[in-house]
Amino acid sequence: MSYEVLGITVLWIFLFGYLIIASIDFGAGFFSYYSTITGKRHLINNIIERYLSPVWEVTNVFLVFFFVGIVGFFPDTAYYYGTALLVPGSIAVILLAIRGSYYAFNTYGVNKNNRFYMLLYGASGLLIPAALSTVMTISEGGYIEVSDSGKVTFLVQKLFTSTYSWSVVLLALVSVLYISAMFLSYYADRANDRGAFEVVRKYALAWSGPTILSSLLVFFAIRGHNAEHFDRMTEHAPMFVISFACFLVAVYHVWTRKRLGLSFIFVILQFGFAFFGYGSAHLPYILYPYLTIHDNFTSQPMAIALVSVFILGLLLLIPSLYLLLRLFLFDTKYVQGKRGK
Amino acid sequence: MHTLLSSYDPVMYSRVLTGLTLAFHIIFATIGVGVPLMIALAEWIGIRRNDEHYLLMARRWARGFVITVAVGVVTGTAIGLQLSLLWPSFMRVAGQSIALPLFMETFAFFFEAIFLGIYLYTWDRFKSKFTHFWLLIPVVIGSSASAFFITVVNAFMNAPAGVSVKDGKITDISPFGAMLSPAMPTKVSHVLVTAYLTCAFVLAAIAAWSLLMGRNHVYYKKALKLTMVAAFVFLISSAVIGDLSGKYLAKYQPEKLAAMEWHFDTTKQAPLVLGGILTDNNEIKYGLKIPFALSILAHGVPNAEVTGLNDIPADEQPPLYIHYLFDLKMGFVSLMVIIAGAFMVLLWRKRERVYENKWLLRGIILAAPLAMMTIEHGWIFSEVGRQPWLLRGIMRTEDGATVSEHVDTMLYVFAALYIVLAFSSVTVLIRMFRSNRAEDEIAAKGIEGGSEL
Numbered sequence: 001m002s003y004e005v006l007g008i009t010v011l012w013i014f015l016f017g018y019l020i021i022a023s024i025d026f027g028a029g030f031f032s033y034y035s036t037i038t039g040k041r042h043l044i045n046n047i048i049e050r051y052l053s054p055v056w057e058v059t060n061v062f063l064v065f066f067f068v069g070i071v072g073f074f075p076d077t078a079y080y081y082g083t084a085l086l087v088p089g090s091i092a093v094i095l096l097a098i099r100g101s102y103y104a105f106n107t108y109g110v111n112k113n114n115r116f117y118m119l120l121y122g123a124s125g126l127l128i129p130a131a132l133s134t135v136m137t138i139s140e141g142g143y144i145e146v147s148d149s150g151k152v153t154f155l156v157q158k159l160f161t162s163t164y165s166w167s168v169v170l171l172a173l174v175s176v177l178y179i180s181a182m183f184l185s186y187y188a189d190r191a192n193d194r195g196a197f198e199v200v201r202k203y204a205l206a207w208s209g210p211t212i213l214s215s216l217l218v219f220f221a222i223r224g225h226n227a228e229h230f231d232r233m234t235e236h237a238p239m240f241v242i243s244f245a246c247f248l249v250a251v252y253h254v255w256t257r258k259r260l261g262l263s264f265i266f267v268i269l270q271f272g273f274a275f276f277g278y279g280s281a282h283l284p285y286i287l288y289p290y291l292t293i294h295d296n297f298t299s300q301p302m303a304i305a306l307v308s309v310f311i312l313g314l315l316l317l318i319p320s321l322y323l324l325l326r327l328f329l330f331d332t333k334y335v336q337g338k339r340g341k
Numbered sequence: 342m343h344t345l346l347s348s349y350d351p352v353m354y355s356r357v358l359t360g361l362t363l364a365f366h367i368i369f370a371t372i373g374v375g376v377p378l379m380i381a382l383a384e385w386i387g388i389r390r391n392d393e394h395y396l397l398m399a400r401r402w403a404r405g406f407v408i409t410v411a412v413g414v415v416t417g418t419a420i421g422l423q424l425s426l427l428w429p430s431f432m433r434v435a436g437q438s439i440a441l442p443l444f445m446e447t448f449a450f451f452f453e454a455i456f457l458g459i460y461l462y463t464w465d466r467f468k469s470k471f472t473h474f475w476l477l478i479p480v481v482i483g484s485s486a487s488a489f490f491i492t493v494v495n496a497f498m499n500a501p502a503g504v505s506v507k508d509g510k511i512t513d514i515s516p517f518g519a520m521l522s523p524a525m526p527t528k529v530s531h532v533l534v535t536a537y538l539t540c541a542f543v544l545a546a547i548a549a550w551s552l553l554m555g556r557n558h559v560y561y562k563k564a565l566k567l568t569m570v571a572a573f574v575f576l577i578s579s580a581v582i583g584d585l586s587g588k589y590l591a592k593y594q595p596e597k598l599a600a601m602e603w604h605f606d607t608t609k610q611a612p613l614v615l616g617g618i619l620t621d622n623n624e625i626k627y628g629l630k631i632p633f634a635l636s637i638l639a640h641g642v643p644n645a646e647v648t649g650l651n652d653i654p655a656d657e658q659p660p661l662y663i664h665y666l667f668d669l670k671m672g673f674v675s676l677m678v679i680i681a682g683a684f685m686v687l688l689w690r691k692r693e694r695v696y697e698n699k700w701l702l703r704g705i706i707l708a709a710p711l712a713m714m715t716i717e718h719g720w721i722f723s724e725v726g727r728q729p730w731l732l733r734g735i736m737r738t739e740d741g742a743t744v745s746e747h748v749d750t751m752l753y754v755f756a757a758l759y760i761v762l763a764f765s766s767v768t769v770l771i772r773m774f775r776s777n778r779a780e781d782e783i784a785a786k787g788i789e790g791g792s793e794l
Contacts, residue, residue, distance in 0.1 A: 061447065064417075
């Protein structure tokens with residue numbers, strides 16, 4: 001495997017990690033607010049808070065890791081995306097800032113359940129995926145113009161009026177709610193909290209249909225927008241078929257209320273197959289048609305250094321993450337709220 | 342000022358926005374680096390002496406710390422992304438040369454984030470108190486390491502190393518060599534020690550405030566003694582490092598040293614100028630000149646030659662107003678030395694009085710904002726003193742900035758965000774500690790043991 005492919009694979013794995021844990025986080029914020037309006041907060045809030053409190057900080061790191069890494073391996077991405085993404089990127093940063101800090105103010109501050117704080121936290125949780133998904137859209141090409149002198153112009157209007165970009169936004173929103181509800185079903189089940197489980201199970205089932213429909217929509221929208229990419233995606237068709245099968249298994253288990261841990265593993269597999277299928281079909285382009293993974297790849301010593309540090313870092317991180325999960329996710333007593341803080 | 346507002350200049354707006362984000366972020370970043378160390382000290386003492394007061398101290402500091410961490414994390418994410426959004430051409434070069442420390446910084450931050458989450462939620466979970474204490478060590482290491490790596494990046498920008506430059510372009514890169522720039526040792530140690538110092542003062546100010554309000558509980562006396570002794574130690578170390586920084590500047594960035602001291606002609610036995618104002622034709626008025634001091638600061642001997650500004654090309658000179666910044670900074674430092682020194686003398690001579698002397702307590706309260714302002718000043722001084730370079734000797738600032746439209750709008754939006762965040766976080770913190778005072782918590786928990794100082 002060349003360093004380029006290794007680099008982009010590592011980054012893609014991190015982006016996938018972010019996709020899963022941030023979805024749980026963003027969706028949970030939204031459900032937390034939604035349950036307040038609908039008067040069901042007392043049922044599900046404990047579950048959400050018990051999971052989110054120890055992990056919210058870690059979520060952010062996955063994202064930072066991705067964008068630091070991509071600039072490290074592919075310095076030209078900073079030039080193209082940096083110039084193009086000033087406005088959508090800044091909006092995403094502001095939303096992340098509001099969300100992260102108001103979560104902490106609400107959770108650790110004195111008057112918990114401040115409705116305004118919760119609104120900020122819940123609403124931003126849906127807007128962030130929408131803002132971040134524009135990066136994916138832009139990567140398909142057609143929204144950036146590069147002049148002969150190398151000046152990059154971002155065609156905002158084109159992005160806002162394109163069917164493709166809106167179908168991606170829709171998919172992002174719907175999947176966030178679906179992933180989150182599926183996870184919360186599993187967590188509530190582990191906590192043996194039947195009241196919460198029934199509420200989040202309904203959310204999960206309600207969002208499963210739209211998730212598959214919007215995936216299909218994106219699939220066809222790509223055909224209209226970037227036929228070359230679509231062709232490569234059809235070459236990877238088995239990935240998407242397996243993804244759909246995983247979806248069926250996951251929903252089946254939630255439907256029958258059995259083996260919810262397995263169900264969530266299949267949710268991860270469902271998105272994993274789709275995400276890596278999409279990603280490998282995207283290669284070699286990072287930004288169609290201007291930037292491939294071979295353009296201006298970082299120097300070899302830097303690539304070797306980054307990969308070595310990455311492996312050393314993982315040796316440190318994996319046991320730590322395992323400890324975190326063991327203490328807060330797989331510790332039955334903690335999940336059921338029987339441990340003091 | 343009129344032209345400044347009417348004509349759109351992305352370079353200027355990018356500089357202002359980056360400066361604003363950094364100025365806001367470093368307040369929380371400094372707290373993020375220093376407070377874990379103070380929490381660790383308190384918890385360690387608490388366990389060793391079996392003194393519940395110190396354990397409660399660690400716990401209360403940790404509670405407030407979470408709020409500041411949240412703001413630190415989100416503004417840190419902001420500056421991380423802004424680097425690419427506002428300085429795309431620079432990041433293209435930086436990606437080639439200093440991606441490694443940036444990458445390592447994220448790892449350190451990751452490490453810290455994981456263990457902070459665990460630490461905060463496991464206070465009463467383990468049988469041995471030490472188990473919980475050990476969880477804090479990765480937090481302390483992670484936060485200091487992330488400060489270390491990000492300062493390494495900044496040090497590279499001040500004094501690029503480990504790269505070969507051909508026609509203004511970086512060609513050969515040694516990833517680890519780039520991390521060992523000449524600016525690195527002094528910068529990193531200065532950043533770390535002053536962060537510890539500032540946090541010690543901030544926490545001391547809280548204790549002093551409570552004592553000044555007449556809340557005469559032994560808890561606050563213990564907190565004040567611990568934090569002030571720590572502050573004194575950090576102050577002495579930062580003075581030593583500050584002196585080394587001067588010698589570094591003389592050798593590797595003489596233009597910065599010359600601009601900050603208004604040293605125009607290259608001379609031996611150079612004097613140090615304190616205060617004063619500069620006239621239009623570069624004459625110093627009302628300044629206090631200390632003979633030989635600059636030569637001693639720069640090279641350690643009174644007879645040494647110090648490069649003057651006249652030997653630096655005009656378009657490579659930093660702005661001369663950094664002299665005022667530096668003087669102000671040193672003024673603040675002297676005040677802190679007096680305050681911490683007075684505390685130590687009084688503690689040594691008249692033990693109990695040290696907690697009652699109102700002027701001393703007021704001084705300690707003053708020292709916290711002074712320390713934080715010194716951090717801000719130090720950074721502004723260091724960054725402005727690097728102008729006109731973005732990468733000293735390689736890339737000028739205007740060549741690194743974005744050419745995007747809307748940087749001005751983003752500046753206003755981010756400014757509004759920081760105002761809101763500052764207001765909210767301060768409100769939340771004040772409420773948190775007002776509604777649950779330490780002496781009430783001690784009474785409510787029925788904490789016994791360790792009532793003597």
